[in-house]
């Protein structure tokens with residue numbers, strides 16, 4: 001199996017190359033050259049454990065990777081999850097289930113992808129003997145998940161920029177209390193937007209990139225999308241066979257990464273009735289799916305901060321498939337969008353997506369109502385999925401993207417309950433180690449040079 005860029009400017013590459021490169025050199029995103037047809041095979045995966053299912057599924061793509069090595073990466077990636085099912089499906093009521101994706105080390109769904117990506121990187125480094133430096137910027141969960149995916153890995157140094165004083169205290173602790181010597185959380189003083197610009201400059205400095213083996217961990221890595229397909233398949237297989245094609249997945253969405261994975265699994269043959277894009281008040285995707293207009297607004301900070309996004313980077317992969325693989329059209333759309341902040345796209349009717357958006361002042365009410373009705377506490381991101389009007393004839397699977405204990409203040413206001421989690425409690429006694437710096441490109445590069453192993 002080979003992988004091509006959505007913008008068509010790159011010769012097909014192998015799985016390992018696509019993973020190590022991240023963003024395709026022509027600015028596009030890697031996608032499988034052809035999607036495998038799994039429609040017959042999937043049903044035979046019923047009853048498999050989560051890791052066993054991943055082995056079958058990932059092997060379709062990682063055809064350049066030894067089966068035993070692949071198995072090891074999976075075992076290691078999901079071995080630290082705190083629920084034996086890895087991705088347990090909880091039934092709340094008639095026709096409504098919640099897929100809990102928060103049993104990994106940072107209690108958010110990004111662990112599914114970043115734990116595996118960390119294992120893949122580790123094997124690549126062992127093979128090549130070249131160490132790498134991972135650099136990223138975060139205003140929330142991605143930084144913590146990336147750090148925990150790479151923590152203590154031989155040959156990796158990880159630098160994560162975050163806005164000092166602007167991430168939640170628990171998120172900061174998840175990044176700064178690891179005690180690992182290869183982790184450098186850089187607390188950026190001053191404007192975080194400027195720091196993100198600096199980050200682009202650092203990545204644009206080819207000499208520096210080569211000098212330290214610079215790599216990015218963001219939601220555009222192909223391995224992240226594939227890792228996420230697996231839990232959709234796993235959830236689907238727990239529904240009785242004759243009802244699987246009545247399942248509608250409701251997915252709290254920011255970057256379109258999570259929901260794209262489900263849709264790809266469906267395209268490969270997983271039965272489903274469709275998908276619901278559930279945004280918070282930053283609703284570019286809801287506006288697109290409900291009106292056909294794709295236009296950025298300004299970001300309005302919300303109680304579900306990991307979805308405070310206006311430009312959904314993974315949307316490009318979806319457009320590629322909708323355009324029938326026409327990379328010329330995709331390049332034109334993406335250029336238009338980046339130049340004008342809006343673009344005319346084909347009408348989204350018949351694409352298998354519905355959508356809902358949740359205003360911030362509604363989130364606490366939803367959390368309270370869900371608690372009263374089902375005795376179950378959801379986090380503010382998951383809450384956004386409840387504004388979808390369910391069809392009682394369907395099976396609804398709502399993806400729960402974070403553990404409520406990550407947002408104790410909102411939960412307490414909504415339900416009067418104080419939720420905790422042992423892993424978050426343990427962090428409170430650990431020492432914070434962070435590096436406050438001014439976020440200019442020169443400062444970031446100087447810091448990295450000083451701290452990379454020579």
Ligand SMILES: *Cc1c(COP(=O)(O)O)cnc(C)c1O
Nearest residue numbers: 141254255256257258306401402
């Ligand atoms: C990242 C994140 C999301 C959004 O996921 P996308 O892949 O960007 O759609 C939703 N909820 C939580 C808790 C997250 O961390």
